[in-house]
Amino acid sequence: MKYSIADVRLQFPLLADETVIFLNASFQQPMNLIVSSAIERYVKESLYEPSPKSKWNAECENVRSKIAKFINAQPEDIVFTRDATESCNLFQRSLKFKPGDNVVLLRNDHPSQTAGWLGLIPEGLEVRYVERGESGPLPYTADTFTDIVDENTIAIGLSSIMFDSGLRNDVKSICDTYRPRGVHVLVDATQEIGFAKIDVRDLGASALVFSVQKGLSCPTGLGLLYVDPEVLPQLRPTPPIMSAGSLSNIKGGSIVPGPYICFQSARRFEHVNKALLQCLALGKYLDFLDAVGITNVQTHLEGLSSYLISELTAIGVETVGPDDQKYRSPHSNVLKLHSPEWLPFFVYNHVYVSQYSCGVRVSFGVYNTKSDVDKFVAVIRKGLQIGLL
Numbered sequence: 566m567k568y569s570i571a572d573v574r575l576q577f578p579l580l581a582d583e584t585v586i587f588l589n590a591s592f593q594q595p596m597n598l599i600v601s602s603a604i605e606r607y608v609k610e611s612l613y614e615p616s617p618k619s620k621w622n623a624e625c626e627n628v629r630s631k632i633a634k635f636i637n638a639q640p641e642d643i644v645f646t647r648d649a650t651e652s653c654n655l656f657q658r659s660l661k662f663k664p665g666d667n668v669v670l671l672r673n674d675h676p677s678q679t680a681g682w683l684g685l686i687p688e689g690l691e692v693r694y695v696e697r698g699e700s701g702p703l704p705y706t707a708d709t710f711t712d713i714v715d716e717n718t719i720a721i722g723l724s725s726i727m728f729d730s731g732l733r734n735d736v737k738s739i740c741d742t743y744r745p746r747g748v749h750v751l752v753d754a755t756q757e758i759g760f761a762k763i764d765v766r767d768l769g770a771s772a773l774v775f776s777v778q779k780g781l782s783c784p785t786g787l788g789l790l791y792v793d794p795e796v797l798p799q800l801r802p803t804p805p806i807m808s809a810g811s812l813s814n815i816k817g818g819s820i821v822p823g824p825y826i827c828f829q830s831a832r833r834f835e836h837v838n839k840a841l842l843q844c845l846a847l848g849k850y851l852d853f854l855d856a857v858g859i860t861n862v863q864t865h866l867e868g869l870s871s872y873l874i875s876e877l878t879a880i881g882v883e884t885v886g887p888d889d890q891k892y893r894s895p896h897s898n899v900l901k902l903h904s905p906e907w908l909p910f911f912v913y914n915h916v917y918v919s920q921y922s923c924g925v926r927v928s929f930g931v932y933n934t935k936s937d938v939d940k941f942v943a944v945i946r947k948g949l950q951i952g953l954l
């Protein structure tokens with residue numbers, strides 16, 4: 566590990582209480598002083614400055630550049646939205662299709678991706694699902710889609726990291742295989758951003774969405790949408806939500822007479838008034854991640870995950886999915902512990918995790934240490950001793 570974990574922990578006051586074993590970053594990270602100072606500044610300037618909005622808007626352009634750099638995109642290809650759901654819908658509803666065309670989704674994917682596609686069924690879109698394997702969750706690769714994608718498939722929609730299994734799908738192989746066949750790939754990276762390095766150009770997705778409340782540690786209310794500039798001309802030119810921000814022919818705050826003209830860039834998807842508070846907070850958190858280094862964060866999280874797995878193996882507790890790191894997220898591991906009694910037992914022991922149908926999800930953040938793993942494994946041992954399964 567190349568950063569001082571002790572210094573990082575100081576930024577997360579909840580963790581000053583050593584009895585708290587916080588392992589729930591994939592749900593929501595604890596508030597930190599980096600983001601809270603950005604919020605405090607926003608409130609202070611709102612209270613004491615006459616019109617800080619213009620200054621904040623200008624700062625948000627810097628934040629756009631920072632987040633673009635963070636995922637290796639150009640600033641003009643990325644826009645601020647309300648959340649991952651809205652980002653998905655903006656792309657989904659911009660795709661051209663005819664009744665009978667289909668989209669391929671993962672049955673167990675997060676509804677922020679799936680729901681938007683369901684909304685297109687009344688217009689004749691067929692929604693096809695890849696079912697979860699009988700032997701339990703596995704990562705999805707290009708091969709997964711061989712028998713389901715056909716000449717009427719307009720898109721594959723999937724998360725890069727699955728919220729319920731912590732497994733990492735091979736998005737690059739999926740894009741490399743299907744995009745040359747004219748199938749778009751819409752990737753939800755909400756469970757990956759801030760935990761792992763993302764390079765959109767290398768991935769080759771048609772569009773990539775995420776919200777900021779997981780690995781980017783910000784309050785809810787802000788999402789991002791990246792659209793591959795080569796895909797933009799293939800989309801409907803009028804965005805599904807038309808706002809003043811979509812239009813290029815506005816002068817002096819009013820729409821000029823004559824036909825409306827939308828921006829040709831991704832900017833047509835953005836509203837004039839953004840979630841400024843969250844944007845400013847995001848800028849500060851990105852500065853922090855830049856100083857620490859996202860690759861260092863990823864390495865640290867992977868180290869904690871492999872330590873966790875080896876400690877669990879020693880006490881006979883299995884995790885979901887293959888061991889190969891290529892198919893695992895750096896930070897999120899799902900333990901095959903299914904009794905509903907585990908969750909209250911964990912809370913009683915000050916352990917914060919989530920439980921889904923695949924098991925108990927343990928998700929690390931930049932602030933976790935091996936000592937957290939040791940304390941957690943000791944709690945599991947106690948649970949096993951009293952007969953929890």
Ligand SMILES: Cc1ncc(COP(=O)(O)O)c(C=O)c1O
Pocket residue numbers: 648649650651675677678724726727728753755756775776777788
């Ligand atoms: C994979 C994934 N996508 C999206 C979201 C959130 O979506 P939204 O920002 O639309 O609430 C979550 C979790 O809340 C998630 O786990």
